[in-house]
Amino acid sequence: MRDVIKVLIIIGNSEILHEMITFLKEKSQYQSMNLSMPSNILSFSGLEIHLREQTVYLHHKSVPMTYYEFKALCFFVQHPKWVLTKKQIYEAVYHCGILEDIDNIVYCLIHNLRNKIEIDPRHPEYIHTVRGIGYKFEVKKK
Incomplete structure (x- = not known):
């Protein structure tokens, strides 16, 4: 057991x-x-994700998120350092059939998410672009 x-x-x-x-x-x-539930708070170098409350904090400040942004962030942290394709991200977040414009939909989702959790979205700390493939969640050591 x-x-x-x-x-x-x-x-x-x-x-x-x-x-x-x-x-x-x-x-x-x-x-x-002597079982217990795993922690509902995930921490990554200044970024805290409270799973039960579905809230996110960046350096102890609340970050408002849409349902889909939170879902995408959770998908990334469940797969740290994995290179996730746009199709994988789309299917995990939206749970519906593939549309013609998934590249743009996922790009906008990641763009909005980065604007909320990255100090400098042009030089991300958390969500990194893997050119020609998709994105990955990795906290780079400074």
């Missing part, structure tokens, strides 16, 4: 993990296994 929980934590499926912990609590197995 512990191995299953570790796998769920590693792959980031907090919804299934939460359901499993709730089930175990009800069956009294929870206390003997």
Whole structure:
């Protein structure tokens, strides 16, 4: 059982993990296994993402986000250092069929997101362009 929980934590499926912990609590197995939910706050060099509250803070200041911007940011942080194509980003954020103009849609989404979380959007710290492919989330060490 512990191995299953570790796998769920590693792959980031907090919804299934939460359901499993709730089930175990009800069956009294929870206390003997000493389980807890993983942190709902993700921190990256001045950027904090509060998953349960769906809020973002940059250097302790609240950053207003649209639903889709928050969803995109969460998708990036679930896949750190992965090069994500525009199609992957589009499908993860919008959950609908591919439109003809996904390049522009994803570009605008990333542009707006960078304007909110980057100190200098032209020289991003968090979301980097991978020319000809897409984008990746990586915090560069200074």
